[in-house]
Amino acid sequence: MCGIVGAISQRDVGKLLLEGLKRLEYRGYDSAGISMINHQGQLCRLRTQGRVAKLLESFEKNPIAGTLGISHTRWATHGIPHERNAHPHQSGDDIAVVHNGIVENFETLRDQLFQSGYIFHSETDTETIAHLMHCEFQKTDDFLKAAKNVAGQLKGAFALGIINVKDPDRLIAVRCGSPLVVGIGIEENFLASDPIALVGVTQQFIFLEDGDIADVKRDKITIYDKHGKEITRDIHISELTYDSASLGEYRHFMLKEIFEQPEALRTTLGCSLNENDVSPDAFGVESKACLEKTSHVTIVACGTSHHAAMIARYWIEELAHIPCQVEIASEFRYRHVIVQPNTLFVTISQSGETADTLAALRLAKEMDYLGALTICNVPASSLVRESDFAFITRAGVEVGVASTKAFTTQLLGLLLLAVTLARSTIDKKQRAKLIQLLRELPDEIDEVLKLSERIRELADLFANKQHALFLGRGLQYPVALEGALKLKEISYIHAEGYPAGELKHGPLALVDKNMPVIAVAPSNDLLEKLKSNLQEVRARGGQLIVFADTQSGIKNGDDIITIEMPKVDNLIAPIVYTVPLQLLSYYVALIKGTDVDHPRNLAKSVTVE
Ligand code: G6P
Numbered sequence: 085m086c087g088i089v090g091a092i093s094q095r096d097v098g099k100l101l102l103e104g105l106k107r108l109e110y111r112g113y114d115s116a117g118i119s120m121i122n123h124q125g126q127l128c129r130l131r132t133q134g135r136v137a138k139l140l141e142s143f144e145k146n147p148i149a150g151t152l153g154i155s156h157t158r159w160a161t162h163g164i165p166h167e168r169n170a171h172p173h174q175s176g177d178d179i180a181v182v183h184n185g186i187v188e189n190f191e192t193l194r195d196q197l198f199q200s201g202y203i204f205h206s207e208t209d210t211e212t213i214a215h216l217m218h219c220e221f222q223k224t225d226d227f228l229k230a231a232k233n234v235a236g237q238l239k240g241a242f243a244l245g246i247i248n249v250k251d252p253d254r255l256i257a258v259r260c261g262s263p264l265v266v267g268i269g270i271e272e273n274f275l276a277s278d279p280i281a282l283v284g285v286t287q288q289f290i291f292l293e294d295g296d297i298a299d300v301k302r303d304k305i306t307i308y309d310k311h312g313k314e315i316t317r318d319i320h321i322s323e324l325t326y327d328s329a330s331l332g333e334y335r336h337f338m339l340k341e342i343f344e345q346p347e348a349l350r351t352t353l354g355c356s357l358n359e360n361d362v363s364p365d366a367f368g369v370e371s372k373a374c375l376e377k378t379s380h381v382t383i384v385a386c387g388t389s390h391h392a393a394m395i396a397r398y399w400i401e402e403l404a405h406i407p408c409q410v411e412i413a414s415e416f417r418y419r420h421v422i423v424q425p426n427t428l429f430v431t432i433s434q435s436g437e438t439a440d441t442l443a444a445l446r447l448a449k450e451m452d453y454l455g456a457l458t459i460c461n462v463p464a465s466s467l468v469r470e471s472d473f474a475f476i477t478r479a480g481v482e483v484g485v486a487s488t489k490a491f492t493t494q495l496l497g498l499l500l501l502a503v504t505l506a507r508s509t510i511d512k513k514q515r516a517k518l519i520q521l522l523r524e525l526p527d528e529i530d531e532v533l534k535l536s537e538r539i540r541e542l543a544d545l546f547a548n549k550q551h552a553l554f555l556g557r558g559l560q561y562p563v564a565l566e567g568a569l570k571l572k573e574i575s576y577i578h579a580e581g582y583p584a585g586e587l588k589h590g591p592l593a594l595v596d597k598n599m600p601v602i603a604v605a606p607s608n609d610l611l612e613k614l615k616s617n618l619q620e621v622r623a624r625g626g627q628l629i630v631f632a633d634t635q636s637g638i639k640n641g642d643d644i645i646t647i648e649m650p651k652v653d654n655l656i657a658p659i660v661y662t663v664p665l666q667l668l669s670y671y672v673a674l675i676k677g678t679d680v681d682h683p684r685n686l687a688k689s690v691t692v693e
Contacts, residue, residue: 085439085691086171086184087111087157088264089282090245090275092255092302098148101155104281105136110483110688111184111277112159115170118143119180120153121252127177131170135682152252154245154275156182159687162190163207173211175202175218178249183210184277185242185262186692193237213238217246227251228299231258232312235297241439241692245275255300259292262691263437263466266290266298266305268319273300278689279322279464280481287324290317291464320464324481336680338484338574342666343533346526348489349659351478352496353522360516362500367457368473374455375504380427381408382453384416384444386690388487388569389432389494392459394562395658396432396498403655404505413440414693417447429453432498434482434490435689436465443693445470459497461490475501484681485688486573488666491566492529495659496522521653525660531650532663538647539664542629543671545600545645552577553591553626554665555584555603555617557610559658564604567665574673574683584617595626602668605632606649606657618644631664 087108091097101118116139117131128148132138136157156171163169172180187193190209193216198204202215213234220230227248235244241261248256257264257275267274268288275298276282279289292298295310296317309315334340356366364372381400383393393410400408407424413431417440429448431441436458445456445467458471461479468474477493503510503518510518546552552571556564565581572579582591584603595601601621605614615638621628628644633651640646652660673680 085111085159085687085689086277087281088154088182088184088243088245088275088277090154090182090255090257090300091272092152092253092300093269093272094151094302095272096149097151097153098143100285101153102136102140102143104276105139105155105157107281107283108157108277109136109682110485112157112687113682114158114160114165115167116155116157117170117172118148118153118155119172119174119247120148120150121247121249122148122150125249125252127174127180127247127249129172129174129180131167133165133167133170152247152255154180154182154247154255161186161692162209169206169208171210173206173208173214175214179214179217179221180247181210181214181217182245183213183242184691186240187212187238187242188240189238213244217248221248221250227254227256228297231256232297232308235260243277253301257292257298257300259296260294261439264292266292266300268305271302273302273305275300279324283324287322289320289322289464291320291469293317322464336484336670338486338488338670338680341482341484341489342663342670344480345489345492345663346529346533348479348493349496349526349529352493353526355476355478356497356500357519357522360519362504362519366500367475367504371455371457371473374428374473376507377426377454378428378505379406380424381406381430381505382427383408383410383430383432384413384441384448385432386413386438386440388491388566389434389441391562391566391569392432392491392494392498394565395495395559396502398559399499399502399655400505403502403510405509406505413438413444416444421451423452426454429456430459430501431456431467431471432459432494433465433467434461434479434487434494436460436462436467437689437691439691439693442466442470459494459501461493485683485686486570486669492659492662495662496525499655518655521656525656528650528652528656528660529663532660535647535664536667539667540671542645542647543668543675545627545629546575546577546672547675549577549598549600551594551599552579553594553599553601554579554581555587555601555614556581557584557614558608559654560604560606560661563658563661563665566662567602567604567668570666570669571672573686574669574678574680575676576678576684577672577676584614587617587620592620592624595621595624597625597627599626601626601628602665603628603630604661604665605630605636605638606652606654606661607633607635608654608657611636631661
C-alpha cells in the first residue's frame, strides 16, 4: 500500500531508486514518482500516472543525476490517480516528501497552513506534510528537529522519507504504524517499505519501530525512539533473493504462483514435520507450553487470510475439540472483546504488515490472551516480530496481488496447528496417519494442476457474465467464499460465496440462465445435502459447474458441467479444491483482459486502515 525507496550515496542513485520501485509495485501501482537533489544542488522531480514502467520511460528521456533521492509508487487514498497527486510532494523548491499511510488530521493542518499562505496543488494528505516540514524548518533551521516536530503533529499511521536541499547530506525517515526499513551499505545507506526493494543493494537491514525517526547519512545512521532518545536497533541479515520474482516461462505471476503450490507445500512441510508428527519447533521453540495450555482459540485476519481462518475453525474444533472463534481484523479491533481463559490469539497474514491485523494483535497483547501466534509468509514482517510465536509459511515471494500459494501454505500451517492442539483427542496412530495424508498433499495438488486446460475451456462460459455464485458446505463453504473473492478480485465479475444450505434464503432469487453457479462438491457427509441444493439451482435454469470426485455420482449433463477431481480425504479437501477455483479465476480474467497481477484499485500489502 504505497512503496517508498530512498538512497544517500556517493554514486548516482536514480536507477537504484527506480529498480526498487519496480519491486514494490505490489504495494500500489496507480502512479509513481522520484525526487532527487542533483549535482547542482537543485531538487528535481519526475512523476507519472500509471505503472512504474511509465516513470522509467520518462526518466530515460529526462534523466536526473544525483546522489540523494526518494521515490514512490502509489495506491491512492486521498485524491484520484493523477500526476498532480503522485508522490513525492514538495513544498517550494526545497523539501520533498514520500509517504505511505494516512494522516487523519490532515484537514485541520491543511487549513492552518493555508491560512499561513501555503498553496496546495494536490488533493493528498501528503502535501500537508511537505508544507508542515517547510514551516517547521523555517522556525527551527534544523532539518531533524523540524521532522521531529512534524511527526509529533501528525495523527494516523504513516511512514515518511524526506529530503531537503538546504541540508543535502541527510535523508530523514519516520515510522509510525506503516512499515519502513533502513538498508545499510558501505558509504551509502537506504530506505524502503520492504527489504525486497533493496535486494542486490544490501542484505543488512534495520527494521524501524513505531515512533522511530532515522537520520540517515552516507556514513552514519542515527535512530531516535518515540521519546526522542537515541537508540540502537538490531541489524538483521536478509537472505532474500529476487530470483523467485521473475516470470520465467509464465505469462503472469499468478499462474506461476498457482503452479508453485506443490513445491511451496513441500517446503513448508519439510520445515514443520519430523518423522511421524509435527515438529515441536514448528510454531517457535517456546510455543510448546502455550499450545499445551490452550483451551480456546481466536483467529483474526483479513481477506484471503480470513478465509483460511474460517477453514481452520472446522479443523481445530473437529480434531482438537477446542472452541475456535474467527473474526475479521477490522471488526475485532472495534468490538468489546471478552477473552475466555487460556485463549490462544492467532493472526494470519501473507504480508505480515496488514494494518488492521497488526492493530488487532497490538490490542490483543494488552488483553488476557495466553499468547500470540502468527501464521505468516514474511519472517521479518511486523506481525512476526511483534507476535510471541510464529509459523512461517514457506511459499516464497508472492508477487500476484491475488493470494494463491500463500493461502494454501497458510492452510497447511493451520492444519498442523489443529493436529498439534489435538494432543489428547487423537492418538499416536491417528496422528501418524494424518501426517502421511499431509505428505501426500503436494502430489494431489500436482494432479489437480493437470486439469488446467480443461478449466481454461470452461472459462469461456464467463466471457459475458456479470455475476457468479459459489456454493459449498461445511469445510468447503470458506473455499466457496475464497473462489468468489478470487473471481471478483481479478476478473471484476461480481461473485458471491454462499453456504449451499442458505441458497433458498435469498440468493436463489438471482438464479437464472445468466448466473453461473459453481459448487465444490467432494464426496463427504454433506454431499447428499449439497446435491439437493444443486437441484434447486437446476430447477430454476441455472448453469451449474461442479468440482467433484467420481464417488460423488454427479454426472455431466445439459445444465451441469462436472470437473472430475481426485478423491481425497475430507480434511485436506479444502486445500485441494481451492486450486481449481484459482485456475478458473485466472482464465476468466485472461478472457476479460484484466491486469491479472495488478487488479484495479487493489494492493498486495494493505498498510492503511
Ligand atoms: C490484500 C490482498 C489480499 C490479502 C489481504 C490480507 O487485500 O490483496 O490478497 O488477502 O490484503 O492480507 P494479508 O497480507 O494480511 O494476508
